[in-house]
Amino acid sequence: MADWFRRNGEVVTLTLHIQPGAKRSEIAGLHGEALKIRLAAPPVEGRANEALLKFIAELFGVPVRQVELKQGGQSRHKVVAVSGSKIEPESVLKT
Structure with a gap:
């Protein structure tokens, strides 16, 4: 079990560390x-x-409105909730 996400029914909560200003958006x-x-x-x-919300929405194959920033608006450490995705969080590490 990974520590960076939790699944609760239809909602996956992700714990993220963000590095803005990179050459391109990617999972590191x-x-x-x-x-x-x-x-x-x-x-x-x-x-x-x-x-970030657009990137997560694309990763998880959901509209941006189903991705919500829960914590960390001004921080590099963020918590994001994704609802209704059929994609398993582990699979995004392999992209």
């Missing part, structure tokens, strides 16, 4: 008990958060 593996994601967006005016 695990960072302690969090999934590390590099984001191409700069950490300015919420743009990195918007880009």
